[in-house]
Amino acid sequence: MITYMNVHAALEQLRDQAAEKSIRGPRVMIAGPVDVGKSTLSRILVNYAARLERIPIFVDLDVGQGEISIPGSMGALIVQRPHDIETGYPQAIPLVYHFGHKAPGDNLSLYTKVISSLSQTINDRCSHNSNANVSGCIINTCGWIKDAGYKSLIHIASVFEVNIIIVIDQERLYTELRRDMPDFVKIIQLQKSGGVVNRTRQTRATSRDSRVRNYFYGIDKELSPHCFYVNFSEVSIYKIGAPELPASLLPLGMVMEQGETKLMPMVPSEALRYHVLSLCAGERGAEKSVYSPVSGFIVITEVDMERSRFMILSPAPAPLPGKILLDTDITFMDIK
Ligand SMILES: Nc1ncnc2c1ncn2[C@@H]1O[C@H](COP(=O)(O)OP(=O)(O)OP(=O)(O)O)[C@@H](O)[C@H]1O
Ligand SMILES: [Mg+2]
Known part of the structure; x- marks a missing residue:
């Protein structure tokens, strides 16, 4: 000290x-x-x-x-x-x-x-x-x-x-x-x-999980997040980074580094279930949003393919303040 x-x-x-x-x-x-x-x-x-x-x-x-x-x-x-x-x-x-x-x-x-x-x-x-x-x-x-x-x-x-x-x-x-x-x-x-x-490794994983839980529920469970449906058509989900390709398959002059920051639109699917997504602020367009502060995070808790809608967990009530969502590798299962 x-x-x-x-x-x-x-x-x-x-x-x-x-x-x-x-x-x-x-x-x-x-x-x-x-x-x-x-x-x-x-x-x-x-x-x-x-x-x-x-x-x-x-x-x-x-x-x-x-x-x-x-x-x-x-x-x-x-x-x-x-x-x-x-x-x-x-x-x-x-x-x-x-x-x-x-x-x-x-x-x-x-x-x-x-x-x-x-x-x-x-x-x-x-x-x-x-x-x-x-x-x-x-x-x-x-x-x-x-x-x-x-x-x-x-x-x-x-x-x-x-x-x-x-x-x-x-x-x-x-x-x-x-x-x-x-x-x-x-x-x-x-x-x-x-x-x-x-x-x-396990302690680190647990601590990551509790940070997500605290974000939605608060440290003393003092927060009440909201669950609501969002139609597939209401949001645009992107993942950043194109899958790695061998140089011979890349367009002439393109290096993989550019691929790493490329925005890839995602088609709604079951694979998105439990994913934490960043919510971009405003309507600046996806390219600009990536390098601007986010307005918050949501979790996709259900994917209803039949009715083309997601059930989401959000810190704020509907509607979402923006249309652009960025996918993350972070997952959160809301089991108390
Ligand atoms: N002087 C200290 N006395 C007691 N516990 C400590 C002390 N310094 C750190 N710790 C504890 O040790 C753990 C690791 O410390 P800390 O998170 O600061 O390390 P770090 O270098 O930031 O780790 P990481 O590389 O994972 O980010 C924490 O649980 C922290 O509370
Ligand atoms: Mg640290």
Whole structure:
């Protein structure tokens, strides 16, 4: 805790300096392998700042075990009050983007593009909110730090223009980042805290499932989601990413990377049952919607092929606020 307090004190100094000069405060990326306490450290640093009446932006890019919304998404939140140990971050409207998978490697091109869009939105917000700008950002990442995972860390650092990277428990990652990052980026290495608990695959799956349940029902079952029918004709469902094809079958000049972010319309079928879908806001057209914040999530609980309609579970009553739905790999069976 003393180390964490010292890091916080150093960040506070940078915030004070930023306030004096009306410039941007510290932007911190937290990186390291799985189960080293990245999310916990992010939460501690965000909380300490919020207690001093700063309004840091917490960015969670961990699509599997993120804390802002449900798995398969990433997002950001202006934190005005500290995270509560029982209820999580206090009710504030987060900025949430669709990704659709539990791991970045499932569609790396999309992951990269969504991160770029999110960073632009945050830069934009910071330019209109001087307190948030001075308070800076704390960016939590996922534990994939090798090969393409490492490249994505570099991408995150560059688009968010981070100036501090905290590496937990990984000498090699620390050395690589020192080699590859520009000089103005300070890289700090911290030891893994002795208390960190290793989580099994099963624990992670259970925790993902309970995040979806909490989204619909609330942590204390204080929410009542709605179930209603939606006709097939009322919605357009897309999956992002074309199935992988050998290069010889691709159109001349097309690389698979473009395929990874291609929108594929989905025909309603039984296969969609139990899938969580992201609900795009507004009527901007599918292509634009993918890189804009989503307005929420629904689950398809039944597919009635005979009457061409879905039964859905939704946090808000009918009608749906938009027409475009994006499919995810996340499934949720509403069994209490
Ligand atoms: N100092 C600590 N004392 C006790 N428990 C801790 C401590 N730090 C973390 N934990 C617990 O250890 C587990 C893993 O920590 P955390 O989620 O912060 O790791 P992570 O690096 O973010 O993992 P992931 O790679 O899965 O995102 C959590 O259940 C957390 O509550
Ligand atoms: Mg984590």
